[in-house]
Amino acid sequence: MSRQRGVLMKSFSQSLGKLWNTAWRALASTRLAIWLLASLGLLTLSGTLLPQLPAAINEASRAMWFALAEQKYGSLYAFLRSLRLFELYRSPAFLALLAALFVNTALCTVNRLRALSRMMRRQRLEALGTLITHIAVIAFMLSLAVSKGYAWQESAVALAMGQTHPLGHGKALLLRSDGFRIEKDAQGQPTDYIAQITVLAGDRETRTSSIKLNAPLRVAGVSVWLVSYEPGVRVQVRDQEGQPLILESDAGEGGSGQVTLNLSSGLALLHVPSAGLELHISKATESEAGQAFYLQVLRSGTANPLLAEKVSAGQEIRVADICVTLYSDPYVIYRLKSDPGALPTLLSALALVAGTALSLFSESEHEQ
Amino acid sequence: MNGPELTAYTIASIALAISFALYILSSRTPHVLRFTLPVSRFTNAIATVALLSLCLGLAWRGIVARRWPLGSPFEFTLAFAASIILVYLSLYKTTPMPLAGAIAILLALLLLAYAFFIQPEAARAIQPLPLVMRGIWFALHTLFTVIACGALAVAGGVALLVLPSLSRAARPAPNEIKGSSIVASVLPLPALVDRAMAVGYIALSLGMIAGGIWGEQAWGEYWSWSIKETWTLITWWVCTFYYHVRRRRGWRGSRAMCIAVLALVAVGVTVFLTPSLLHWTRLQRWRIY
Numbered sequence: 286m287s288r289q290r291g292v293l294m295k296s297f298s299q300s301l302g303k304l305w306n307t308a309w310r311a312l313a314s315t316r317l318a319i320w321l322l323a324s325l326g327l328l329t330l331s332g333t334l335l336p337q338l339p340a341a342i343n344e345a346s347r348a349m350w351f352a353l354a355e356q357k358y359g360s361l362y363a364f365l366r367s368l369r370l371f372e373l374y375r376s377p378a379f380l381a382l383l384a385a386l387f388v389n390t391a392l393c394t395v396n397r398l399r400a401l402s403r404m405m406r407r408q409r410l411e412a413l414g415t416l417i418t419h420i421a422v423i424a425f426m427l428s429l430a431v432s433k434g435y436a437w438q439e440s441a442v443a444l445a446m447g448q449t450h451p452l453g454h455g456k457a458l459l460l461r462s463d464g465f466r467i468e469k470d471a472q473g474q475p476t477d478y479i480a481q482i483t484v485l486a487g488d489r490e491t492r493t494s495s496i497k498l499n500a501p502l503r504v505a506g507v508s509v510w511l512v513s514y515e516p517g518v519r520v521q522v523r524d525q526e527g528q529p530l531i532l533e534s535d536a537g538e539g540g541s542g543q544v545t546l547n548l549s550s551g552l553a554l555l556h557v558p559s560a561g562l563e564l565h566i567s568k569a570t571e572s573e574a575g576q577a578f579y580l581q582v583l584r585s586g587t588a589n590p591l592l593a594e595k596v597s598a599g600q601e602i603r604v605a606d607i608c609v610t611l612y613s614d615p616y617v618i619y620r621l622k623s624d625p626g627a628l629p630t631l632l633s634a635l636a637l638v639a640g641t642a643l644s645l646f647s648e649s650e651h652e653q
Numbered sequence: 654m655n656g657p658e659l660t661a662y663t664i665a666s667i668a669l670a671i672s673f674a675l676y677i678l679s680s681r682t683p684h685v686l687r688f689t690l691p692v693s694r695f696t697n698a699i700a701t702v703a704l705l706s707l708c709l710g711l712a713w714r715g716i717v718a719r720r721w722p723l724g725s726p727f728e729f730t731l732a733f734a735a736s737i738i739l740v741y742l743s744l745y746k747t748t749p750m751p752l753a754g755a756i757a758i759l760l761a762l763l764l765l766a767y768a769f770f771i772q773p774e775a776a777r778a779i780q781p782l783p784l785v786m787r788g789i790w791f792a793l794h795t796l797f798t799v800i801a802c803g804a805l806a807v808a809g810g811v812a813l814l815v816l817p818s819l820s821r822a823a824r825p826a827p828n829e830i831k832g833s834s835i836v837a838s839v840l841p842l843p844a845l846v847d848r849a850m851a852v853g854y855i856a857l858s859l860g861m862i863a864g865g866i867w868g869e870q871a872w873g874e875y876w877s878w879s880i881k882e883t884w885t886l887i888t889w890w891v892c893t894f895y896y897h898v899r900r901r902r903g904w905r906g907s908r909a910m911c912i913a914v915l916a917l918v919a920v921g922v923t924v925f926l927t928p929s930l931l932h933w934t935r936l937q938r939w940r941i942y
Contacts, residue, residue, distance in 0.1 A: 319897050326890035333883050336934045340878075353936040374878050438873070475784065499788045499870045510873045622873050630875070631862070638858045645851040645896070 313392035321386045328382065332373035335365065340375075341440055387426045394419040414644025421640055424633035432626030443616040445517050445545035452484060453507045453623055459485040463493070465514055465617045480511045480617045496619075510620040515549035516568045518578055519614035522557055525606055530557050547616050560607050561585050569595050576613035654777055655717060661710030662731070662765070668703035669738075669762050672696050676755035693749060700738055700758060707735040717779055723795035724782040727772055732795075733924065734764040736803025740852060744807070748845035756810040767925075790867035797860030798885075802920050804853030805888065808846045809917020812910040815842045819907040843906070846913050847899065853916070854892040861885060880934070881927045888919040 311317060336357075338350055354371060355362040369376035397416045404412040442450050444462035452458040464481040477497055484492040484504050496502050502509040521543045522530045529542020535554040538544050546553035548568045555564040565581040582592040582604045592604045602609045675696040711731055715722030723732050741757035769777075864882075865875040876882060895912040898904040922930075 315897060315901070319894065319901075322890060322894045322897060326887055326894065329883060329887050329890065332878075333880050333887075333930055334934065336936050337878060350936065357936055474781070477784065498784050499867075501870060501873070508873065620873050627869070627875070631866070634858075634862050634865070638855060638862065641858065641896075642855050645855070 309392060312388060313396050314389075315393070317389050318386070318393070321382060321389060325379075325382050325386065328373065328379055331370065335370050335373075337374065338372050383426070387423065390419050390422045390426075394423060410647035411644045414640045414642070414647060417640030418637055418644060419640075421633045421637035425630060425637060428626045428629035428633055430626070432624050432630065436622070436624035436626060438620065438622035438624075440620050441512065442619045442621055443515060443547060444619065445519070445547075445614050445616050448545070449485065450619075450621075452509075453505065453621065456505055456507070457486060458491070458505060460509060460619070460621075461485055462617050462619070465615050478511060478514070480619070482509065482619075506625070507621055507623045510622070512618040512620045514618060515547055515616040517545055517547050517614045517616040518553065518566055518568070519543065519545045519612040520555055520564065520566065521608075521610040521612070522555075522564075523608045524560075525603075525608070527608075530559055530607065532557060545614050545616075549616070556585065557607060560605065562591075562605060562607065564609065565590075566611065578611045580609065580611065582609070654779070655713070658710045658713045658717075661706045661713065662769075665703045665706035665710065665734075666762070666765055668699050668706065669758055669765065672699040672703065673755060673758040673762060675699070676751045676758060679751035680755060693751070696751070696754065697742060697745060700742060700754070703758075703761070704735055704738040704742065707731055707738070711735070714779060718781070720782055720787065721792045721795070723792070723799060724786050725776065725780060727768055727776045729795065729799060729924070730764050730768040730772065732799040733802050733806070734761040734768075736799045737761045737764070737806050738803075740800070740804045740807045740849060744845055744848050744852070747848055748841045750842060750845075752814060753807075753811050753842060753845055756814050757807050760806050760810050785871045788867065788870065790863050790870060794860055794863040794867050797856045797863055801853045801857035801860055801888075802924060804849045804856060805892070805913075805916045805920045808849035808853060808913045809915075809920070811842050811849070812846045812913035813917070815846070816907055816910050816914065819843075819910060843910065846910065850892060850895055850913055850916065854889075854896065857885070857889055857892065861889065880931050881923060884919065884923040884927055884930075888916060888923055891916045891919050 336354065338347065342350065351366070351371075354366075358365060365371060369378070373379055394416065397412070397419065400412075401416065404416075437454060442460075444450055444460070446462060446464055449459040449461045452460045461483045462480065463483055466479050467475050468477040468479065470476050480496045482494060482496060482502065483490050484494075492504060494502050496509060496511040498511060501511075520532065522532055523542060524530055531539075531541055532544045533539045533556045534544060534546055535556075536547065538546060544555065546555060546566065548566070552565060552567045555566065556562075557564065561584060563583045563585050565579075565583070567579045569577040569579050576598040578596050578598070580592065580594060580596045580602065581590040582602075583590050584605075592602065594602075596602055596609075596611055598611060598613045600610070675692070679692060679696070711722045711728060714728065722728050737757050737760050741754060745754070864885075868877065869875045891912060895909065895916065898912065899909040
């Protein structure tokens, strides 16, 4: 009885071993790699025939995007959306194919590693190149996974001059925007956009630098890009004796005697509670004399302005016992990003190219 | 376009036309004008003149515009033509066959015709580039990409040329001996396709890496799945596919050549059709992205 069981166990383990070997061979095979590459190619191609939902998009924009897609594709829309064809490169099908390619490459690489010493003995450089390429593919995919899991970004941080923003998650650093200028050529065309920034550790300035287009700042694992700028106005309000007055804006900005307001929406409202006044400020067109603003001063709760005129930047206006001065102070839009997978991704991509080159060109020489 | 630049492109066009005629003549009438060493040297020298003229024209354009001269579609098309000649002349010694030269030069001529007769007049004017298109990584990205395009075009063009003969070799007619006549004459060409594909694959990979670095520095993104990027990736998939199948039983020969032709098609779509695809897939009134 026990002998029979032993024979059965042996035959079972042999079958299991055969099954394992068959599965391993199939999963590590070049045939599977070919199928996966073809499928990925076709799927990638189909994604270019339909609009793709942008990755960084808020809920409202997303709903609007899908409404427009429905308008464009009509009765086909529901079918296309159910197949995730509008988000193809994030779809389970695409990611599953990539995962399968990863497994295939990894198993194939294990097989190649087993044969590495034989390759080295025979001085087969092309085989070594292929091995490097495959290891690089695995490293590349792992690096992408690290990026997916651990990268973070703040895509639009708007800072006026002197304003600060925490630099990253859990880092005791602050980013302060110190200034912004546009360099222009003789024809008045912009030749560069430059933002001046300071990195602060508490009150201590640790680094002062400028950021240009195509030249982000790298600091403590965080990259800072200059993305764009928005019109802004720095409003200075004092009483007749020159004492600063408390100011409150509708956007939540507040200060004593001075506040900076974002004019990207066209109009900014500022309250001077102690004087019972409201200031309505909008941007006027830029003239040769410099930046100008439209300023309206009203008693709170009334509709008739005490003053409504175009004011040049730096010009002092006296109205209803207060002195108002407006200065141009654009908001600079920064992008903050930290991606621990970026460098490994780049290095593995370079290794991939190096391995491929070794494989292809040593093979050509060998043939010659 | 200024005088010296136009002169350079005119010289390039004439030189290309002459070298094309000579390559064709050499391949069609081997007994009258055999493609012997002096003739091949002369033909290649003329092709080199075309290459240098195109490069000088582009360099002049760059000097006048004070920028890297591979920024507009017109400039890229001219550089694409130059790259085809460069790749062919570099690989010529591996397979010195006039037919391959003829097809490479024909492709370069077609590109010049496209640049001067199909692209709109405005596209030929020297324009300033957006500020973001500057720096060493943008320059490297366009340089590697244009070399890749040239190499894949040579590979695809030559593959297209060999395909019928390889198919015939695989299925010879009853009265035809396998490996005879025309079939035998094109047999070395797949080796040229292989090398051109290798150059294209490596250059394309380097171009994608340089483009990724440029994108990261400019926008903070290595990759954004734009239609052009995606078609570049498709071209890369096709090249990867080629290197996985070219030695496999059932894929050697004509099937592998079909993949090389597919790489040429992918390059064509990437360079010329992506703006139309973008227009086609754009959602109406969607202005945020």
